Amino acid sequence: MLITCPYCGPRDVIEFTYQGDGNRERPQPASQDLDAWNAYVYDRLNPAGDHNEIWQHSGGCRAHLRVVRNTLTHEILSTAFARGGHKSAGHKAGGHQ
Amino acid sequence: MVERQLPERQLPERLSPLEPVYHPGSHGNFEHGVDVILSETRPGSILQLAAWPGEEKRLMSGIYKVTGLALPDGAGGGVVNGAKAAFGFAPGKFTVVDEAEGLASAFTGLITPSIGTITDLSHGRTAIRISGPKAEWVMAKLFAIDFALPAFPLGAGRSTNHHDVFAQIQRTGGDQFDIYVFRSFARSFWKALCHASEEVGYEVH
Numbered sequence: 681m682l683i684t685c686p687y688c689g690p691r692d693v694i695e696f697t698y699q700g701d702g703n704r705e706r707p708q709p710a711s712q713d714l715d716a717w718n719a720y721v722y723d724r725l726n727p728a729g730d731h732n733e734i735w736q737h738s739g740g741c742r743a744h745l746r747v748v749r750n751t752l753t754h755e756i757l758s759t760a761f762a763r764g765g766h767k768s769a770g771h772k773a774g775g776h777q
Numbered sequence: 778m779v780e781r782q783l784p785e786r787q788l789p790e791r792l793s794p795l796e797p798v799y800h801p802g803s804h805g806n807f808e809h810g811v812d813v814i815l816s817e818t819r820p821g822s823i824l825q826l827a828a829w830p831g832e833e834k835r836l837m838s839g840i841y842k843v844t845g846l847a848l849p850d851g852a853g854g855g856v857v858n859g860a861k862a863a864f865g866f867a868p869g870k871f872t873v874v875d876e877a878e879g880l881a882s883a884f885t886g887l888i889t890p891s892i893g894t895i896t897d898l899s900h901g902r903t904a905i906r907i908s909g910p911k912a913e914w915v916m917a918k919l920f921a922i923d924f925a926l927p928a929f930p931l932g933a934g935r936s937t938n939h940h941d942v943f944a945q946i947q948r949t950g951g952d953q954f955d956i957y958v959f960r961s962f963a964r965s966f967w968k969a970l971c972h973a974s975e976e977v978g979y980e981v982h
């Protein structure tokens with residue numbers, strides 16, 4: 681599996697560290713909204729298809745990336761710097777259904 | 778107050794982490810010629826400069842003012858000029874190297890806290906050079922990146938790793954690469970590099 685880092689170019693997956701579901705939205709640290717925290721910690725879409733993910737190019741430039749990966753085929757559909765906060769695919773990936 | 782006679786000031790001797798395994802001479806399968814030359818370059822200054830977002834150009838112009846090295850735009854762009862070298866290794870981050878010691882102090886006052894940061898890694902990294910007609914071949918055995926000249930141009934830098942040993946690599950010649958590894962991993966990496974070079978015949982300078 682190759683992931684194309686926006687800085688370094690295509691690299692083997694062993695250079696990257698998975699940092700979790702990219703659809704989560706962390707509540708403000710002071711938030712006491714228990715439903716929001718519950719959703720942040722536990723709720724996952726777990727789609728069979730395109731999935732927004734956060735990866736770090738830990739064995740390279742160390743940038744944090746937004747990656748859209750197909751969970752069925754492992755195809756990497758897009759990569760972008762996580763800095764700035766906007767989602768690379770612009771959709772909460774729901775998979776191919 | 779008693780005046781103390783200080784002993785004559787002595788410069789500390791620089792020790793290499795490679796010393797116990799650094800064996801100058803020809804090694805491996807060199808009967809048909811030596812195809813790579815390995816050496817430790819021991820630069821006096823190895824710095825990491827990082828710009829805050831949007832301050833990259835000011836940082837690059839600071840590097841130019843101090844070193845005379847004009848960094849090209851673009852990911853991994855770099856330049857080599859005699860005793861000095863610089864290259865991008867991450868977004869907004871650059872490695873700057875000088876044979877002479879004391880480069881960090883030349884940047885103070887110029888790279889202000891509003892532009893970015895300077896980290897002096899001179900004692901934290903070991904610089905290893907590989908050159909020769911089989912340099913690309915040997916490097917490709919260790920690192921999963923493209924070492925061909927069109928993909929990895931002269932002066933350019935790359936961040937990658939070999940078995941979790943993080944490495945920054947700069948192409949400093951048509952068939953020459955400088956590799957920067959953590960000092961604590963340098964001896965292990967050097968031994969791996971020597972083993973990888975055995976089949977082509979190598980010489981340690």
Ligand SMILES: [Zn+2]
Pocket residue numbers: 685686687688689737740741742743
């Ligand atoms: Zn990268």
